Amino acid sequence: MDQSFLMMLSNLLHLHNYLDPTTSPILSSTTLSSSAADATSTSAAPLLFFTLASVLSYLASHPPTKKTPKPSSASPSSSSAAVKPPSEFSxxxxxxxxxxxxxxxxxxxxxxxxxxxxxxxxxxxxxxxxxxxxxxxxxxxxxxxxxxxxxxxxxxxxxxxxxxxxxxxxxxxxxxxxxxxxxxxxxxxxLYPEFIKIPVSRRRLVETTQGFQELTSLPNMCGAIDTTPVKLHKISPNTLNSSMYTSKYGFPSVLLQVVADHKKIFWDVCVKAPGGFDDATHFRDSLLYNRLISGDIIWDKAVTVRGQPVRPYIVGDWCFPMLSFLLTPFSYNRTGTPAQNAFDEGLMKGRKSVEEAIGLLKGRWKILQDMNVGLNHAPQTIVACCVLHNLCQIAREPEPEIWKEPEENGQPPRVMENEKSCCYYGESLRQVLADDLYQRLSSR
Known part of the structure; x- marks a missing residue:
């Protein structure tokens, strides 16, 4: 029943008790004088008539209606709130x-x-x-x-x-x-340890190297490495060494380094340096570099090419150091010998997987195009997006439009003292692979 109707009946009852004390449970009829009883009895009929008239008047002025209130121009805010559907994001x-x-x-x-x-x-x-x-x-x-x-x-x-x-x-x-x-x-x-893993098992190594060989014609390639600056929306001028966050493209950023397989799935992610750092410095400061240079990670799957054992290796552009486990192009503009140019072309086909992986990452998670999070939370946000990227690639989600990276340029980094033997072995390995590839291509 309508609350206002109940309130009206309650008020009428209180009024009746006030005017007709004989109905009050507090007072005993034996204490009332006969004159008072006569006076109240004469008031009962008008009060009853008044009560019935009020009830009939209320019913006539409040016909049954739908509970949804109609919008009123007098109170637009309240009416719009009443008829507004629930938010799509509630x-x-x-x-x-x-x-x-x-x-x-x-x-x-x-x-x-x-x-x-x-x-x-x-x-x-x-x-x-x-x-x-x-x-x-x-x-x-x-x-x-x-x-x-x-x-x-x-x-x-x-x-x-x-x-x-x-x-x-x-x-x-x-x-x-x-x-x-x-x-x-x-x-x-x-979720990082579950979805971003270095391929150390033989099954994964075989799958990855075979996948890259189909793309590049180069044997035992197990990954491609690249870096990309992730733009920060803004950086506080009070940030320590804030100028170091300015990338070579002129905007504030942090540097993301990833290694991807032939399916454009990341198997290593590192966000450790401001955007002003070069690729080689960032790589040498990463856990992956330290594990590889120290021999903590040794891939057992080796193949023999022209009498030389070739263990699995990753490839990068000329901004990375040449090492036994990281091969780079002979030149950035194809000015080498025919065998060297054939190797460079195959290597760049392998690198395309990591370039496209980064483009998909930024295309799918647009916050990485202009990060509006605090500097302290930027690394974990970037890594979280990389985990989600892998989930999407594993589930074979439709690939969005690829984010186009700026053209990269730079000079080959100098060789560190502790890298000289690795660099020499890498150069020798690269030449063996180049000669073998060129011979196979020429014999077709």
Whole structure:
């Protein structure tokens, strides 16, 4: 029953008790004088008539209507709030879509919609949520785990600012920042060992080297290395050595180094230096370099080329040092011998996999095109995007438009004292591979 109607009846009852004390449970009828009883009895009939008239008047002026209020020009804010549908990004809307409506859709349409919102298909999204949910639950976050992950993915895939995301999801910016930092940290630490691995098992080595040989005609190549500056939206002038973050292209950045296989899947990621560092310096400061130069990583799969054993190696451009485990081109403009030029062409075909992997990374996770996160959280955000990139590549997600990197130029780095023997062996190995490749191509 309508609350206002109940309130009116209650008021009438109090008025009746006030005017007719004989109905009050507090007073005994034996204490009333006969004159008072006569006076109150004469007032009962008018009061009853008044009560019935009020009830009939109320019913006549309040016919049954739908509960949805009509918009009123007098109070636009309240009326619009009453008829406004729930936000597309509210918890309720997300719940309705992900738990009921999503399974009623055709899979291609469902996954296309999910990619447009969060950068990956619904099955891949649920995989991420299932792997992160135990850690998010431990944090006692006030939001559902899948909703928090979806919110962070929308920021990473569209490059949204805290202010935009806070307005869209009706949350405070500080809470958006807290959730973003938590989810990216979990991706960069808990999921990294599972999805970014150096190929040390023989099965993976065979698969990777055979894949590269089909692309390049060069034997035992197991990876391609490259670096890319990840642009920072801004950097505080109070940052220590802030000028070191200015890349060779003129914008503030941090340097990302990756090694990719023939499927454009990263098997090593390093974010350790400001954008002003050169590729060789960044590489020499990485854990991968130290493990390779010290012999901590030794790939057992060796093949014999012209009587020389060739262990698995990675390839890079002329900005990296020539080493026994890292081969670079003879020249950057194909000015070598026919055999050397054939090797350089094959090497660059291998490097194309890592170049395209970086282009897909920045094309899929647009926050890397202009990072609007704090400098302290930039490395973990970049690594988190690399983990998500691998998830998408493993699941064979449709590849987005590739982000075009600026043309790279530079001079070959000088050889360090501790690298001279590795450099000499690498040069010898490179020439053997070049001669063998040229002979095979010439005999076709």
């Amino acid at each position: 918890v309720a809307a997300f719940r309705a879509l992900s738990t009921e409506h999503i399974w009623a859709m055709e899979a291609p349409l469902r996954d296309a919609q999910w990619r447009s919102l969060y950068g990956l298909s619904y099955p891949v999204f649920t995989t991420v949520v299932e792997k992160l949910k135990p850690y998010i639950t431990q944090s006692q976050l006030s939001l559902p785990s899948d909703y928090a992950v979806a919110m962070v993915l929308s920021r990473l895939s569209h490059g949204l600012t805290l202010k935009t995301l806070a307005s869209r999801y009706s949350l405070e910016p500080y809470l958006i920042s807290k959730i973003t930092n938590m989810v990216t940290r979990l991706l960069a630490t808990k």
